Amino acid sequence: MIDIVGIIAADFLNIILITLGGILIALGVHLVPVGGAPAAMAQATGVGTGTVQLAAGAGLTGLVTAGFMMNVTDSLGLILASGTVGAMIMISVTMLVGQWMYVYGVGCPPASAKVKYDPITKDRQDLYVSQGTEGHGIPTASFISGVIGAGLGGLGGSLIYFSLLSIENGLPEADFIGIASIFAIGLFFVNAVIPSYNIGGTIEGFHDPKFKRFPKAVLASFVATFLAAIMGVVAIGGM
Amino acid sequence: MSAGGGGGGAHAAIPQNNIIAFGVVGGLVGIYAAYFLVDMVGPYMSFLGALGAICGIVWGAAAVRRVANYGLGTGVPSIGMLALGIGIIAATFGLAVGGIAGPVVALVFAALIGLVVGILANKVLNMGIPIMVQSMTEIAAAGAITIVGLSTSMIGTFMFFDEVVNGVVVTQGVASGVMTTGYIAVIFIAGGLAILHPYNANLGPDEKQDRTLACAFEKGAIAMIIAGIVATITPFASGSLTILIGVAIWYISFSGFYKRVKRDAFKVTGTGLLPSKEELE
Known part of the structure; x- marks a missing residue:
């Protein structure tokens, strides 16, 4: 029988780090400009797909880049930086190509309907919003917000992955890496969906009024990730 | 109109409690039958695990249908x-600590996390969906059954670790057979799509429970065929029977789905192929 209390006591730091990673992912999702189905028809600002797809795309790239860095070094800082930058590159490419579609394909200027002036470039927004739409394309503020959000998501994902791989256990290395990575992916999906319920599916970035709701998602994600982290640490630590 | 049962609220021809019983009992019976019969009869009995997974998938799709009807705001x-x-979190935990009781432990802990997420969604995130807590519990548990069932049909057992006798692997476990090889990613997407797609494809004012569930059976059969293809290249499970039964279930359920589509549609007409360049000139 597994000594559950002993494992939790020995790996308590890892449980805390996994929970922190989950909170970072939940916070990061609030910053990514998610437009959902309306944005796919250029009727809302943001990338035209759901939160889960965007967050998972960026976050899983972060996991891959973090795992690649883990091949060559044990340094926590380098691994986290690699995961963060990988996720940032992924979301930047997604938003850039999406932007080309909106500008050259649909033929609409990037504009936000939530603010009158772009908080970063100070450009006027409301004149360029087509009638009957909630904005279109990805304005500068949303783009920068998305890069920051994906960075937080990648940081959280690689922190979870690194913490899971720090747990002492008797598994062969290949099995251990497989279990830790699929576990990190499971946690990533849970923490991408919880904030997407909080923002109701669409958000433009940090300048969107919905961004102020993030403490609720952080609290929800804290509880859910903490519970899952205990189960993960017990399962992996008991092997 | 017919025995289909309407959309809106929680109207359904088949009560949700019956579907819960179908998912839990059918799922666990399928998984345990596969585990014992693979040992006693032969590796080709591993198809029973996929039948258990189909029970879980149909249950999950029915629960998604009920909760997504209220509008989640983020898409199904x-x-x-x-x-x-x-x-996946609960299945890893349950199979690793549970031993022979692994699928039950996975089911219970998935339901527990689902319950917590459901309560958080209603109390903290203020989603205000009355059946959120129950549905989230059901959906998470159905996800765990799907994962354990498909894993069992892929490798013939739900034991987490390899069974090694005198240095020779006599049974491959889930850890090395499904997770390390990456087949878990196939399960993740095939099982996830099977649970989310039926309602996503059928939603609308004329959505009917039996049409959605026929679609769920069909998606479950596709997941079963994929599990069978994987089983043909794993050493302790046999895939041919899984693929054959999967194709049979797919054919029956797709015919049933198409019949219900024709029943619910105002009119079904063939448009023919697109005109060729010569015909347009």
Whole structure:
């Protein structure tokens, strides 16, 4: 029988780090400009797909880049930086190509309907919003917000992955890496969906009024990730 | 109109409690039958695990249908991914600590995390969906059954670790057979799509429970065929029977789905192929 209390006591730091990673992912999702189905028809600002797809795309790239860095070094800082930058590159490419579609394909200027002036470039927004739409394309503020959000998501994902791989256990290395990575992916999906319920599916970035709701998602994600982290640490630590 | 049962609220021809019983009992019976019969009869009995997974998939799709009817605000796919995300955490935990009781432990702990997420969604995130707590519990548990069932049909057992006798692997476990090889990613997407897609494809004012569930059976059969293809290249499970039965279930359920589509549609007409360049000139 597994000594559950002993494992939790020995790996308590890892449980805390996994929970922190989950909170970072939940916070990061609030910053990514998610437009959902309306944005796919250029009727809302943001990338035209759901939160889960965007967050998972960026976050899983972060996991891959973090795992690649883990091949060559044990340094926590380098691994986290690699995961963060990988996720940032992924979301930047997604938003850039999406932007080309909106500008050259649909033929609409990037504009936000939530603010009158772009908080970063100070450009006027409301004149360029087509009638009957909630904005279109990805304005500068949303783009920068998305890069920051994906960075937080990648940081959280690689922190979870690194913490899971720090747990002492008797598994062969290949099995251990497989279990830790699929576990990190499971946690990533849970923490991408919880904030997407909080923002109701669409958000433009940090300048969107919905961004102020993030403490609720952080609290929800804290509880859910903490519970899952205990189960993960017990399962992996008991092997 | 017919025995289909309407959309809106919780109207359904088949009560949800019957579907819960179908999912839990059918799922666990299928998984345990596969585990014992593979030992006693032969590796080709591993198809029973996929039948258990289909029970879980249909249950999950029925629960998604009920909760997504209220409007989640994010699209239906998110809840399917959430189900499999929770399911994978609970299945890893349950199979690793549970031994022979692994599938039951996985089911219970998936339901527990689902319950917590459901309460958080209503109390903290203020989603205000009355059946959120129950549905989230059901969806997470259905996700766990799907994962354990498909894993069992892929490798013939739900034991987490390899069974080694005198240095020779006599049974491959889930850890090395499904997770390390990466087949878990196939399960994740095939199972997740099977749970989220039926309602996503059928939603609308004329959505009917039996049409959605026929679609769920059909998606479950596709997941079963994929599990069978994987089983043909794993050493302790046999895939041919899984693929054959999967194709049979797919044919029956797709015919049933198409029949219900024709029943519910105002009119079904063939448009023919697109005109060729010569015909347009």
